[in-house]
Amino acid sequence: MSTGANGPERIIVVGFGPVAARFVEHLEPLVAAGRVALTVIGQEDDAAYNRVLVADVAVGRIRETAIRLADAGALSAAGVDVRLGTRVVRVDRPYRRVLLADGRALGYDRLVLATGSRPVLPRLDGLDDAHRLPPGVGFLRDLDDARAVAAALAAQQRIVVLGGGILGIEAALAAAEEGGRVTLVHSGRSPMERLLGEGARVLGSALARAGITVVAGTSAGICLTDGRFSALALEGGARVDGGALVLACGVRPRTELADGCDLATADGILVDHELRALGTGGVWAIGDCAEVCCGVSTCAACSGTTAPPGLLGPGWQQADQLGLAFVAELSGRPAAAAGPPERRDAVLVLKAHGVDAVTAGETDADPWTIEPGLAVAVWADPGHGRYAKMVTRDGVLTGLVCVGMPRTGAELVLLFERRSELPADRSSLLSLDSAEGVLAALPPGPDATLCRCAGITRGAVQESVAGGCSSVPEVSAGTRAGTGCGGCHDDIRAVIEHHFAVAVAS
Structure with a gap:
Protein backbone atom coordinates (compact mmCIF):
# COMPACT_ATOMS: atom_id res chain seq x y z
CA MET A 1 0.00 0.00 0.00
CA ARG A 118 -15.22 28.76 -17.96
CA PRO A 119 -17.77 30.69 -20.00
CA VAL A 120 -16.48 32.85 -22.83
CA LEU A 121 -16.85 36.60 -22.26
CA PRO A 122 -17.76 38.19 -25.61
CA ARG A 123 -16.02 41.36 -26.72
CA LEU A 124 -18.61 44.00 -26.01
CA ASP A 125 -18.28 47.60 -24.95
CA GLY A 126 -19.08 47.70 -21.25
CA LEU A 127 -17.87 44.14 -20.56
CA ASP A 128 -14.21 43.69 -19.72
CA ASP A 129 -14.09 41.44 -16.66
CA ALA A 130 -15.97 38.16 -16.29
CA HIS A 131 -15.67 38.46 -12.51
CA ARG A 132 -17.25 41.94 -12.40
CA LEU A 133 -20.29 41.83 -14.61
CA PRO A 134 -22.81 44.67 -14.26
CA PRO A 135 -26.05 43.86 -12.44
CA GLY A 136 -28.47 42.12 -14.78
CA VAL A 137 -25.73 40.41 -16.81
CA GLY A 138 -24.79 36.76 -16.25
CA PHE A 139 -23.78 33.51 -17.90
CA LEU A 140 -26.45 31.11 -16.59
CA ARG A 141 -23.53 28.88 -15.68
CA ASP A 142 -24.00 28.48 -11.95
CA LEU A 143 -26.74 28.59 -9.33
CA ASP A 144 -26.16 32.28 -8.61
CA ASP A 145 -26.86 32.98 -12.29
CA ALA A 146 -29.98 30.83 -12.09
CA ARG A 147 -31.25 32.80 -9.11
CA ALA A 148 -30.67 36.09 -10.96
CA VAL A 149 -32.64 34.92 -14.00
CA ALA A 150 -35.42 33.62 -11.75
CA ALA A 151 -35.65 37.08 -10.16
CA ALA A 152 -35.84 38.73 -13.59
CA LEU A 153 -38.64 36.39 -14.66
CA ALA A 154 -40.52 37.04 -11.44
CA ALA A 155 -40.25 40.77 -12.13
CA GLN A 156 -41.62 40.13 -15.65
CA GLN A 157 -38.53 41.60 -17.26
CA ARG A 158 -37.60 40.72 -20.83
CA ILE A 159 -34.72 38.24 -20.99
CA VAL A 160 -32.13 38.81 -23.72
CA VAL A 161 -30.06 35.73 -24.58
CA LEU A 162 -26.86 36.34 -26.54
CA GLY A 163 -25.73 33.21 -28.38
CA GLY A 164 -27.42 30.94 -30.89
CA GLY A 165 -25.81 27.70 -29.77
CA ILE A 166 -27.41 24.84 -27.88
CA LEU A 167 -27.03 26.42 -24.44
CA GLY A 168 -28.45 29.76 -25.54
CA ILE A 169 -31.40 28.20 -27.33
CA GLU A 170 -32.22 25.89 -24.42
CA ALA A 171 -32.11 28.83 -22.00
CA ALA A 172 -34.38 30.88 -24.26
CA LEU A 173 -36.86 28.03 -24.70
CA ALA A 174 -36.96 27.26 -20.98
CA ALA A 175 -37.72 30.89 -20.13
CA ALA A 176 -40.34 31.20 -22.87
CA GLU A 177 -42.07 27.98 -21.82
CA GLU A 178 -42.52 29.38 -18.34
CA GLY A 179 -44.17 32.51 -19.68
CA GLY A 180 -41.13 34.76 -19.93
CA ARG A 181 -40.60 37.33 -22.66
CA VAL A 182 -37.43 36.34 -24.48
CA THR A 183 -35.26 37.71 -27.28
CA LEU A 184 -32.51 35.49 -28.73
CA VAL A 185 -29.68 37.39 -30.44
CA HIS A 186 -27.30 35.48 -32.70
CA SER A 187 -24.94 36.00 -35.63
CA GLY A 188 -25.58 34.41 -39.00
CA ARG A 189 -28.84 33.70 -40.79
CA SER A 190 -30.31 31.17 -38.34
CA PRO A 191 -29.42 29.81 -34.90
CA MET A 192 -27.21 26.69 -35.05
CA GLU A 193 -26.76 27.14 -38.78
CA ARG A 194 -23.21 25.74 -38.73
CA LEU A 195 -24.39 22.49 -37.12
CA LEU A 196 -27.81 22.02 -38.68
CA GLY A 197 -27.38 23.48 -42.16
CA GLU A 198 -30.77 24.03 -43.78
CA GLY A 199 -32.36 22.41 -40.74
CA ALA A 200 -31.49 25.59 -38.82
CA ARG A 201 -34.21 27.46 -40.72
CA VAL A 202 -36.77 24.90 -39.53
CA LEU A 203 -35.46 25.36 -35.99
CA GLY A 204 -35.75 29.13 -36.34
CA SER A 205 -39.42 28.80 -37.24
CA ALA A 206 -39.96 26.55 -34.23
CA LEU A 207 -38.40 29.16 -31.95
CA ALA A 208 -40.74 31.80 -33.33
CA ARG A 209 -43.74 29.53 -32.70
CA ALA A 210 -42.52 29.13 -29.12
CA GLY A 211 -42.87 32.88 -28.66
CA ILE A 212 -39.17 33.76 -28.87
CA THR A 213 -38.14 36.89 -30.76
CA VAL A 214 -35.11 35.94 -32.86
CA VAL A 215 -32.73 38.74 -33.87
CA ALA A 216 -29.79 38.23 -36.24
CA GLY A 217 -27.02 40.75 -35.83
CA THR A 218 -23.57 41.52 -34.47
CA SER A 219 -23.53 42.72 -30.90
CA ALA A 220 -21.50 45.83 -30.12
CA GLY A 221 -22.00 46.61 -26.43
CA ILE A 222 -24.36 46.87 -23.50
CA CYS A 223 -26.40 49.81 -22.27
CA LEU A 224 -26.82 50.52 -18.55
CA THR A 225 -29.51 52.46 -16.75
CA ASP A 226 -28.75 53.35 -13.13
CA GLY A 227 -25.88 50.88 -13.28
CA ARG A 228 -28.04 47.94 -14.45
CA PHE A 229 -28.35 46.28 -17.84
CA SER A 230 -31.11 47.83 -19.92
CA ALA A 231 -30.29 46.97 -23.55
CA LEU A 232 -27.93 45.17 -25.90
CA ALA A 233 -26.54 47.45 -28.61
CA LEU A 234 -26.05 46.03 -32.11
CA GLU A 235 -23.78 47.21 -34.87
CA GLY A 236 -25.63 49.71 -37.02
CA GLY A 237 -27.30 51.44 -34.10
CA ALA A 238 -30.16 49.05 -33.29
CA ARG A 239 -30.71 47.96 -29.69
CA VAL A 240 -32.52 45.12 -27.97
CA ASP A 241 -34.15 46.23 -24.74
CA GLY A 242 -34.42 43.94 -21.73
CA GLY A 243 -34.04 43.63 -17.99
CA ALA A 244 -31.51 40.78 -17.97
CA LEU A 245 -28.80 39.60 -20.36
CA VAL A 246 -27.72 35.95 -20.48
CA LEU A 247 -24.35 35.38 -22.15
CA ALA A 248 -24.24 32.00 -23.89
CA CYS A 249 -21.20 32.32 -26.14
CA GLY A 250 -19.49 29.02 -25.41
CA VAL A 251 -16.96 27.76 -22.87
CA ARG A 252 -13.21 27.14 -22.74
CA SER A 331 -5.30 -1.03 -1.99
CA GLY A 332 -2.29 -2.97 -3.19
CA ARG A 333 -3.99 -4.45 -6.24
CA PRO A 334 -2.66 -4.22 -9.80
CA ALA A 335 -4.40 -1.48 -11.71
CA ALA A 336 -5.89 -2.23 -15.12
CA ALA A 337 -3.74 -0.95 -17.96
CA ALA A 338 -5.11 2.22 -19.50
CA GLY A 339 -5.58 1.92 -23.23
CA PRO A 340 -5.75 4.73 -25.76
CA PRO A 341 -8.79 6.99 -25.43
CA GLU A 342 -11.88 6.16 -27.42
CA ARG A 343 -12.52 9.07 -29.76
CA ARG A 344 -16.19 9.23 -30.65
CA ASP A 345 -17.95 11.90 -32.61
CA ALA A 346 -20.01 14.03 -30.27
CA VAL A 347 -23.78 13.74 -30.48
CA LEU A 348 -25.24 17.20 -29.86
CA VAL A 349 -28.82 17.22 -28.64
CA LEU A 350 -31.11 20.21 -28.22
CA LYS A 351 -33.72 19.24 -25.66
CA ALA A 352 -36.82 21.28 -24.94
CA HIS A 353 -40.53 20.59 -24.69
CA GLY A 354 -41.95 20.81 -28.20
CA VAL A 355 -38.67 21.79 -29.89
CA ASP A 356 -35.88 19.30 -30.48
CA ALA A 357 -32.86 18.84 -32.70
CA VAL A 358 -29.94 16.44 -32.86
CA THR A 359 -26.79 16.38 -35.00
CA ALA A 360 -23.70 14.19 -35.19
CA GLY A 361 -20.83 13.31 -37.49
CA GLU A 362 -20.28 14.76 -40.95
CA THR A 363 -23.19 16.96 -41.93
CA ASP A 364 -21.70 19.23 -44.60
CA ALA A 365 -22.08 16.72 -47.45
CA ASP A 366 -24.26 17.93 -50.30
CA PRO A 367 -27.05 15.69 -51.66
CA TRP A 368 -25.82 16.31 -55.21
CA THR A 369 -22.15 15.55 -54.57
CA ILE A 370 -20.92 12.65 -56.70
CA GLU A 371 -18.39 10.67 -54.68
CA PRO A 372 -17.90 6.88 -54.55
CA GLY A 373 -19.78 5.36 -51.63
CA LEU A 374 -21.32 8.67 -50.49
CA ALA A 375 -25.08 9.07 -50.31
CA VAL A 376 -27.05 11.94 -48.76
CA ALA A 377 -30.80 11.78 -48.12
CA VAL A 378 -32.71 14.93 -47.11
CA TRP A 379 -36.36 15.30 -46.15
CA ALA A 380 -37.97 18.59 -45.21
CA ASP A 381 -41.45 19.59 -44.09
CA PRO A 382 -41.03 23.23 -42.96
CA GLY A 383 -44.77 23.71 -42.50
CA HIS A 384 -44.80 21.13 -39.71
CA GLY A 385 -41.32 21.96 -38.38
CA ARG A 386 -39.61 18.77 -39.52
CA TYR A 387 -36.27 18.16 -41.19
CA ALA A 388 -33.98 15.14 -41.53
CA LYS A 389 -30.62 14.60 -43.20
CA MET A 390 -28.76 11.29 -43.35
CA VAL A 391 -25.20 10.97 -44.65
CA THR A 392 -23.91 7.47 -45.40
CA ARG A 393 -20.70 6.00 -46.76
CA ASP A 394 -21.07 2.54 -48.24
CA GLY A 395 -24.46 2.40 -46.53
CA VAL A 396 -23.11 3.14 -43.02
CA LEU A 397 -24.51 6.21 -41.27
CA THR A 398 -21.69 8.74 -40.78
CA GLY A 399 -23.65 11.93 -40.20
CA LEU A 400 -27.14 13.08 -39.29
CA VAL A 401 -29.32 16.11 -38.66
CA CYS A 402 -32.82 15.75 -37.31
CA VAL A 403 -35.15 18.60 -36.29
CA GLY A 404 -38.68 18.23 -34.96
CA MET A 405 -38.63 14.42 -35.12
CA PRO A 406 -37.49 13.10 -31.73
CA ARG A 407 -38.07 9.38 -32.34
CA THR A 408 -36.43 9.40 -35.75
CA GLY A 409 -33.54 11.32 -34.21
CA ALA A 410 -33.20 8.78 -31.39
CA GLU A 411 -33.10 5.89 -33.85
CA LEU A 412 -30.55 7.65 -36.08
CA VAL A 413 -28.31 8.32 -33.09
CA LEU A 414 -28.46 4.65 -32.14
CA LEU A 415 -27.54 3.60 -35.69
CA PHE A 416 -24.77 6.25 -35.82
CA GLU A 417 -23.17 5.11 -32.56
CA ARG A 418 -23.26 1.50 -33.70
CA ARG A 419 -21.85 2.41 -37.12
CA SER A 420 -24.80 0.55 -38.60
CA GLU A 421 -26.03 0.40 -42.16
CA LEU A 422 -29.26 2.20 -42.91
CA PRO A 423 -32.17 0.40 -44.56
CA ALA A 424 -32.20 0.72 -48.32
CA ASP A 425 -35.43 2.70 -48.06
CA ARG A 426 -34.35 5.66 -45.93
CA SER A 427 -37.92 6.96 -45.76
CA SER A 428 -38.91 4.02 -43.54
CA LEU A 429 -37.13 5.76 -40.65
CA LEU A 430 -39.38 8.80 -40.93
CA SER A 431 -42.42 6.81 -39.78
CA LEU A 432 -40.95 6.42 -36.28
CA ASP A 433 -42.54 9.69 -35.18
CA SER A 434 -46.01 8.37 -35.94
CA ALA A 435 -48.02 6.88 -33.09
CA GLU A 436 -47.19 3.37 -34.29
CA GLY A 437 -43.49 4.11 -34.40
CA VAL A 438 -42.94 5.27 -30.83
CA LEU A 439 -42.02 1.92 -29.31
CA ALA A 440 -39.97 0.98 -32.36
CA ALA A 441 -37.67 3.94 -31.72
CA LEU A 442 -36.62 2.71 -28.30
CA PRO A 443 -33.25 0.91 -28.13
CA PRO A 444 -34.06 -2.64 -29.26
CA GLY A 445 -32.11 -4.65 -26.72
CA PRO A 446 -31.00 -4.57 -23.07
CA ASP A 447 -27.37 -3.95 -24.04
CA ALA A 448 -28.16 -0.76 -25.96
CA THR A 449 -27.15 2.49 -24.28
CA LEU A 450 -30.17 4.45 -23.11
CA CYS A 451 -28.36 7.21 -21.17
CA ARG A 452 -25.25 8.36 -23.06
CA CYS A 453 -24.08 10.73 -20.31
CA ALA A 454 -23.81 8.07 -17.61
CA GLY A 455 -23.35 5.10 -19.96
CA ILE A 456 -26.40 3.25 -18.61
CA THR A 457 -28.01 0.55 -20.72
CA ARG A 458 -31.69 0.00 -21.32
CA GLY A 459 -31.37 -3.33 -19.50
CA ALA A 460 -30.13 -1.60 -16.34
CA VAL A 461 -33.13 0.74 -16.44
CA GLN A 462 -35.49 -2.19 -17.00
CA GLU A 463 -34.01 -4.01 -13.98
CA SER A 464 -34.46 -0.88 -11.88
CA VAL A 465 -38.11 -0.59 -12.91
CA ALA A 466 -38.70 -4.29 -12.33
CA GLY A 467 -37.21 -3.82 -8.88
CA GLY A 468 -39.87 -1.28 -7.94
CA CYS A 469 -38.74 2.10 -9.32
CA SER A 470 -41.78 3.77 -10.86
CA SER A 471 -40.59 7.30 -11.67
CA VAL A 472 -37.67 8.97 -13.44
CA PRO A 473 -36.17 10.32 -10.17
CA GLU A 474 -36.28 6.85 -8.60
CA VAL A 475 -34.61 5.28 -11.62
CA SER A 476 -32.00 8.06 -11.68
CA ALA A 477 -31.22 7.61 -7.98
CA GLY A 478 -30.67 3.89 -8.44
CA THR A 479 -28.84 3.81 -11.77
CA ARG A 480 -27.57 7.36 -12.54
CA ALA A 481 -29.55 7.23 -15.81
CA GLY A 482 -30.96 10.66 -16.55
CA THR A 483 -28.61 12.53 -14.20
CA GLY A 484 -26.69 14.17 -17.04
CA CYS A 485 -28.30 16.29 -19.74
CA GLY A 486 -31.77 14.89 -19.09
CA GLY A 487 -32.31 14.07 -22.76
CA CYS A 488 -33.16 10.44 -21.99
CA HIS A 489 -35.97 11.21 -19.53
CA ASP A 490 -38.66 10.47 -22.13
CA ASP A 491 -37.06 7.10 -22.92
CA ILE A 492 -36.92 6.25 -19.20
CA ARG A 493 -40.61 7.13 -18.89
CA ALA A 494 -41.36 4.95 -21.91
CA VAL A 495 -39.61 1.97 -20.28
CA ILE A 496 -41.58 2.56 -17.07
CA GLU A 497 -44.89 2.87 -18.91
CA HIS A 498 -44.20 -0.21 -21.01
CA HIS A 499 -43.30 -2.25 -17.92
CA PHE A 500 -46.46 -1.37 -16.05
CA ALA A 501 -48.64 -1.69 -19.15
CA VAL A 502 -47.42 -5.27 -19.58
CA ALA A 503 -47.92 -5.93 -15.85
CA VAL A 504 -51.53 -4.75 -16.04
CA ALA A 505 -52.22 -6.71 -19.19
CA SER A 506 -50.93 -9.92 -17.66
Missing part, protein backbone atom coordinates in the same frame (compact mmCIF):
# COMPACT_ATOMS: atom_id res chain seq x y z
CA SER A 2 1.29 3.43 -0.95
CA THR A 3 0.94 6.11 1.69
CA GLY A 4 2.26 9.57 2.32
CA ALA A 5 5.40 10.05 4.35
CA ASN A 6 3.42 10.86 7.50
CA GLY A 7 0.43 8.58 7.19
CA PRO A 8 -2.40 8.32 4.68
CA GLU A 9 -1.93 9.32 1.05
CA ARG A 10 -2.78 13.01 0.77
CA ILE A 11 -4.98 13.62 -2.27
CA ILE A 12 -6.24 17.08 -3.19
CA VAL A 13 -8.97 17.58 -5.78
CA VAL A 14 -9.21 21.13 -7.15
CA GLY A 15 -12.73 21.76 -8.44
CA PHE A 16 -16.00 20.36 -7.15
CA GLY A 17 -18.21 19.88 -10.16
CA PRO A 18 -19.98 16.74 -11.44
CA VAL A 19 -16.75 15.05 -12.58
CA ALA A 20 -14.98 15.69 -9.28
CA ALA A 21 -18.01 14.41 -7.36
CA ARG A 22 -17.96 11.15 -9.35
CA PHE A 23 -14.21 10.74 -8.70
CA VAL A 24 -14.63 11.38 -4.97
CA GLU A 25 -17.24 8.61 -4.73
CA HIS A 26 -14.55 6.07 -5.61
CA LEU A 27 -12.21 7.28 -2.86
CA GLU A 28 -14.73 7.42 0.00
CA PRO A 29 -14.08 3.80 1.14
CA LEU A 30 -10.34 4.52 1.32
CA VAL A 31 -11.03 7.64 3.37
CA ALA A 32 -13.16 5.59 5.76
CA ALA A 33 -10.37 3.00 6.03
CA GLY A 34 -7.80 5.67 6.86
CA ARG A 35 -5.74 5.03 3.74
CA VAL A 36 -6.45 8.39 2.11
CA ALA A 37 -6.62 11.93 3.47
CA LEU A 38 -8.85 13.59 0.87
CA THR A 39 -9.34 17.33 0.41
CA VAL A 40 -11.83 18.74 -2.11
CA ILE A 41 -11.60 22.44 -2.93
CA GLY A 42 -14.52 24.17 -4.64
CA GLN A 43 -14.52 27.82 -5.64
CA GLU A 44 -18.31 28.09 -5.41
CA ASP A 45 -20.23 28.11 -2.16
CA ASP A 46 -22.31 25.17 -3.43
CA ALA A 47 -21.17 21.56 -3.60
CA ALA A 48 -21.28 19.69 -6.91
CA TYR A 49 -24.44 20.00 -8.99
CA ASN A 50 -25.44 19.34 -12.59
CA ARG A 51 -24.66 22.51 -14.56
CA VAL A 52 -26.48 21.19 -17.60
CA LEU A 53 -29.80 21.66 -15.79
CA VAL A 54 -29.13 25.15 -14.39
CA ALA A 55 -31.49 26.71 -16.93
CA ASP A 56 -34.30 24.47 -15.66
CA VAL A 57 -33.65 25.75 -12.14
CA ALA A 58 -33.67 29.35 -13.36
CA VAL A 59 -37.18 29.07 -14.78
CA GLY A 60 -38.55 27.10 -11.84
CA ARG A 61 -39.00 23.84 -13.74
CA ILE A 62 -36.99 21.91 -11.17
CA ARG A 63 -35.63 22.73 -7.70
CA GLU A 64 -32.02 23.26 -6.82
CA THR A 65 -32.06 20.14 -4.67
CA ALA A 66 -32.95 18.02 -7.70
CA ILE A 67 -29.66 18.77 -9.48
CA ARG A 68 -27.30 18.37 -6.55
CA LEU A 69 -24.75 15.58 -6.97
CA ALA A 70 -22.91 15.73 -3.66
CA ASP A 71 -23.66 16.44 0.00
CA ALA A 72 -20.83 18.45 1.54
CA GLY A 73 -22.06 17.75 5.08
CA ALA A 74 -22.19 14.01 4.53
CA LEU A 75 -18.72 14.00 2.97
CA SER A 76 -17.31 15.99 5.87
CA ALA A 77 -18.92 13.58 8.34
CA ALA A 78 -17.27 10.72 6.43
CA GLY A 79 -13.84 12.29 6.88
CA VAL A 80 -13.43 14.25 3.63
CA ASP A 81 -12.04 17.78 4.04
CA VAL A 82 -14.48 19.80 1.92
CA ARG A 83 -13.60 23.45 1.38
CA LEU A 84 -16.28 25.45 -0.42
CA GLY A 85 -15.95 29.09 -1.43
CA THR A 86 -12.19 28.57 -1.58
CA ARG A 87 -9.94 29.54 -4.47
CA VAL A 88 -6.59 28.00 -5.36
CA VAL A 89 -4.28 30.70 -6.71
CA ARG A 90 -1.19 28.62 -7.47
CA VAL A 91 0.20 25.10 -7.55
CA ASP A 92 3.71 24.80 -6.15
CA ARG A 93 4.86 21.61 -7.84
CA PRO A 94 8.43 21.45 -6.46
CA TYR A 95 7.08 21.43 -2.89
CA ARG A 96 3.86 19.57 -3.76
CA ARG A 97 1.44 22.05 -2.28
CA VAL A 98 -1.42 24.30 -3.40
CA LEU A 99 -1.61 27.91 -2.31
CA LEU A 100 -5.02 29.33 -1.41
CA ALA A 101 -6.32 32.86 -1.83
CA ASP A 102 -6.38 33.32 1.96
CA GLY A 103 -2.64 32.70 2.15
CA ARG A 104 -2.75 29.14 3.45
CA ALA A 105 -0.90 26.25 1.82
CA LEU A 106 -1.97 22.59 1.64
CA GLY A 107 0.46 19.78 0.89
CA TYR A 108 -0.38 16.85 -1.37
CA ASP A 109 1.00 13.55 -2.54
CA ARG A 110 -1.39 13.44 -5.48
CA LEU A 111 -3.15 16.39 -7.09
CA VAL A 112 -6.20 15.99 -9.32
CA LEU A 113 -7.23 19.03 -11.35
CA ALA A 114 -10.95 19.02 -12.13
CA THR A 115 -11.29 22.74 -12.81
CA GLY A 116 -13.77 22.29 -15.66
CA SER A 117 -14.40 25.08 -18.14
CA PRO A 253 -11.21 24.69 -20.58
CA ARG A 254 -9.79 26.26 -17.44
CA THR A 255 -6.02 25.86 -17.61
CA GLU A 256 -4.88 28.85 -15.51
CA LEU A 257 -3.47 26.77 -12.66
CA ALA A 258 -1.71 24.42 -15.07
CA ASP A 259 -0.23 27.33 -17.02
CA GLY A 260 0.94 28.91 -13.78
CA CYS A 261 2.95 25.86 -12.74
CA ASP A 262 4.40 25.06 -16.18
CA LEU A 263 2.28 22.04 -17.00
CA ALA A 264 1.88 21.34 -20.71
CA THR A 265 -1.37 22.75 -22.13
CA ALA A 266 -3.00 23.13 -25.53
CA ASP A 267 -6.78 23.52 -25.63
CA GLY A 268 -6.78 21.84 -22.20
CA ILE A 269 -4.27 20.38 -19.75
CA LEU A 270 -2.35 17.73 -21.68
CA VAL A 271 -2.56 14.29 -20.04
CA ASP A 272 -1.54 10.79 -21.11
CA HIS A 273 -3.79 7.75 -21.42
CA GLU A 274 -3.70 7.34 -17.63
CA LEU A 275 -4.84 10.98 -17.25
CA ARG A 276 -1.49 12.01 -15.72
CA ALA A 277 -0.23 15.46 -16.67
CA LEU A 278 2.52 15.16 -19.27
CA GLY A 279 6.09 15.41 -18.06
CA THR A 280 5.35 15.34 -14.36
CA GLY A 281 4.56 13.06 -11.45
CA GLY A 282 1.82 13.47 -8.91
CA VAL A 283 -0.60 15.55 -11.00
CA TRP A 284 -3.63 14.33 -12.96
CA ALA A 285 -6.49 16.12 -14.73
CA ILE A 286 -10.04 14.98 -15.55
CA GLY A 287 -13.14 16.44 -17.13
CA ASP A 288 -13.53 19.54 -19.27
CA CYS A 289 -10.05 20.81 -18.40
CA ALA A 290 -8.25 17.62 -19.50
CA GLU A 291 -7.00 17.00 -23.04
CA VAL A 292 -5.92 13.41 -23.59
CA CYS A 293 -2.93 13.63 -25.91
CA CYS A 294 0.00 11.41 -24.92
CA GLY A 295 2.54 13.17 -27.15
CA VAL A 296 3.74 9.95 -28.79
CA SER A 297 3.94 10.56 -32.54
CA THR A 298 3.02 6.95 -33.38
CA CYS A 299 -0.18 6.95 -31.26
CA ALA A 300 -3.05 6.87 -33.73
CA ALA A 301 -5.62 7.71 -31.05
CA CYS A 302 -3.87 11.00 -30.26
CA SER A 303 -3.05 12.04 -33.82
CA GLY A 304 -6.27 13.89 -34.65
CA THR A 305 -8.40 16.35 -32.76
CA THR A 306 -7.83 15.92 -29.04
CA ALA A 307 -9.55 19.00 -27.58
CA PRO A 308 -11.84 18.26 -24.60
CA PRO A 309 -15.35 17.53 -25.93
CA GLY A 310 -17.01 19.58 -23.19
CA LEU A 311 -19.57 16.86 -22.50
CA LEU A 312 -20.51 15.33 -19.17
CA GLY A 313 -20.40 11.68 -20.25
CA PRO A 314 -16.69 11.56 -21.20
CA GLY A 315 -15.83 13.43 -17.99
CA TRP A 316 -17.63 10.85 -15.88
CA GLN A 317 -15.79 8.08 -17.74
CA GLN A 318 -12.48 9.74 -16.86
CA ALA A 319 -13.55 10.07 -13.22
CA ASP A 320 -14.32 6.34 -13.14
CA GLN A 321 -11.05 5.44 -14.85
CA LEU A 322 -8.86 7.47 -12.51
CA GLY A 323 -10.87 6.62 -9.40
CA LEU A 324 -10.65 2.89 -10.03
CA ALA A 325 -6.93 3.17 -10.80
CA PHE A 326 -6.25 5.03 -7.54
CA VAL A 327 -8.32 2.56 -5.51
CA ALA A 328 -6.51 -0.42 -7.02
CA GLU A 329 -3.05 1.05 -6.45
CA LEU A 330 -3.71 2.30 -2.92
